[in-house]
Amino acid sequence: MxxxxxxxxxxxxxxxxxxxxxxxxxxxxxxMVRRRHGSEPDRTCAELEKLIQxxxxxxxxxxxxxxxxxxAKVQRRSRKKDxxxxxxxxxxxxxxxxxxxxxxxxxxxxxxxxxxxxDLEADTSVAMDTxxxxxxxxxxxxxxxxxxxxxxxxxxxxxxxxxxxxAVSAPCSPSGTRPGPGxxxxxxxxxxxxxxxxxxxxxxxxxxSSPRALAHNDWADCPAxxxxxxxxxxxxxxxxxxxxATSSPTALKKNVKKEDGGKVEDRSLSSDQLVPDYxxxxxxxxxxxxxxxxxxxxxxxxxxxxxxxxISSFTEAEDSLLNGCKGDEVSVKKExxxxxxxxxxxxxxxxxxxxxxxxxxAVAFRAQEIDGKSLLLMQRSDVLTGLSIRLGPALKIYxxxxxxxxxxxxxxxxxx
DNA sequence: AAATGCGCACGTT
DNA sequence: AACGTGCGCATTT
Numbered sequence: 001m002x003x004x005x006x007x008x009x010x011x012x013x014x015x016x017x018x019x020x021x022x023x024x025x026x027x028x029x030x031x032m033v034r035r036r037h038g039s040e041p042d043r044t045c046a047e048l049e050k051l052i053q054x055x056x057x058x059x060x061x062x063x064x065x066x067x068x069x070x071x072a073k074v075q076r077r078s079r080k081k082d083x084x085x086x087x088x089x090x091x092x093x094x095x096x097x098x099x100x101x102x103x104x105x106x107x108x109x110x111x112x113x114x115x116x117x118x119d120l121e122a123d124t125s126v127a128m129d130t131x132x133x134x135x136x137x138x139x140x141x142x143x144x145x146x147x148x149x150x151x152x153x154x155x156x157x158x159x160x161x162x163x164x165x166x167a168v169s170a171p172c173s174p175s176g177t178r179p180g181p182g183x184x185x186x187x188x189x190x191x192x193x194x195x196x197x198x199x200x201x202x203x204x205x206x207x208x209s210s211p212r213a214l215a216h217n218d219w220a221d222c223p224a225x226x227x228x229x230x231x232x233x234x235x236x237x238x239x240x241x242x243x244x245a246t247s248s249p250t251a252l253k254k255n256v257k258k259e260d261g262g263k264v265e266d267r268s269l270s271s272d273q274l275v276p277d278y279x280x281x282x283x284x285x286x287x288x289x290x291x292x293x294x295x296x297x298x299x300x301x302x303x304x305x306x307x308x309x310x311i312s313s314f315t316e317a318e319d320s321l322l323n324g325c326k327g328d329e330v331s332v333k334k335e336x337x338x339x340x341x342x343x344x345x346x347x348x349x350x351x352x353x354x355x356x357x358x359x360x361x362a363v364a365f366r367a368q369e370i371d372g373k374s375l376l377l378m379q380r381s382d383v384l385t386g387l388s389i390r391l392g393p394a395l396k397i398y399x400x401x402x403x404x405x406x407x408x409x410x411x412x413x414x415x416x
Numbered sequence: 417a418a419a420t421g422c423g424c425a426c427g428t429t
Numbered sequence: 430a431a432c433g434t435g436c437g438c439a440t441t442t
Contacts (some may be wrong), residue, residue: 018435019434022436023436063434063436
């Protein structure tokens with residue numbers, strides 16, 4: 001409960017700041033929430049982190065500083081040709097929110113994920129970073145290495161950079177969870193968050209993490225870690241390095257086959273400058289090891305396969321089906337997926353859809369308390385009319401995600 | 417002093 | 430040209 005309350009407060013605050021033309025940064029958000037509702041900054045910060053993980057709120061680096069965006073109001077640019085239509089439809093459906101009027105935007109500042117998954121085609125390198133400077137502000141420790149204001153940052157390493165940069169993103173954790181410094185979330189700490197982006201400006205791509213991981217990890221513990229759930233398309237982000245480390249070979253494969261062909265660099269996704277914390281986590285070196293730890297909160301076993309799930313299942317299974325491939329190796333991973341699907345929590349489902357590019361609709365899934373099991377039971381009509389979401393996105397969600405996940409799940413069951 | 421309002425320059429589509 | 434963003438400064442509470 002409090003959770004949703006905070007979601008509303010924070011989202012309203014971000015909207016208010018935006019309408020006032022003030023940067024919605026951590027300090028202002030915390031201050032306004034405290035003033036309006038009496039919540040302490042630390043708590044607000046923690047809740048904000050949580051929302052970031054769920055992608056209800058997007059953390060972006062805009063013009064050198066961190067900003068937060070109401071994901072529901074962000075409209076990703078119409079990415080490609082045909083999407084225009086779709087996007088329109090999708091665009092303003094504000095599910096519950098409110099609504100102001102401005103959502104569309106494009107600033108580079110955010111670009112959340114794209115919605116269409118399928119078209120990743122082209123982009124190989126998407127890097128769009130908007131601002132050039134990424135600076136950093138306070139990032140004390142975080143900034144290490146290279147960054148500097150050097151103008152010449154290249155994108156390529158972004159991935160690397162990011163990693164290095166921060167591990168800290170979790171600025172606010174109340175308890176000071178992880179990183180030593182743990183300033184707590186005081187407003188000041190907000191800086192941490194920012195840190196990383198400077199690295200490359202480019203946002204690193206989205207991580208492939210699993211939805212549940214995110215969800216679970218109570219931000220409380222480790223806050224910032226990754227923020228977003230497994231999203232499909234963005235696999236690119238993870239470069240090989242990671243996978244290897246990670247353990248899920250499968251994931252790699254996919255990437256490899258699809259994009260990696262050559263370089264991989266990291267294309268990061270589309271997002272412009274999302275500032276994913278998780279990025280940090282990808283440290284190169286430890287990447288591997290690090291990444292998984294996070295999910296500590298999960299039930300033990302899940303962790304393991306959870307990961308697989310994320311990447312592989314989402315991506316692969318889904319993609320393959322979508323694309324029509326038969327997916328050989330896919331089958332393997334599928335197993336996990338089906339099982340996992342049953343274990344998805346409401347937060348996992350919401351994270352999945354947010355990551356899939358439907359943040360606004362993800363809210364509706366959450367509102368209806370759709371967890372993995374419920375998702376498996378959903379029928380077309382449920383998705384189109386039961387969630388009160390716009391028809392355009394609903395159709396895409398059903399055809400591309402719900403149906404695919406269900407099919408994959410049941411196919412596996414049969415096999416098993 | 418803090419919260420707001422908002423013109424205007426910037427960077428994107 | 431149209432828009433989102435947010436700085437910097439004016440105004441209100």
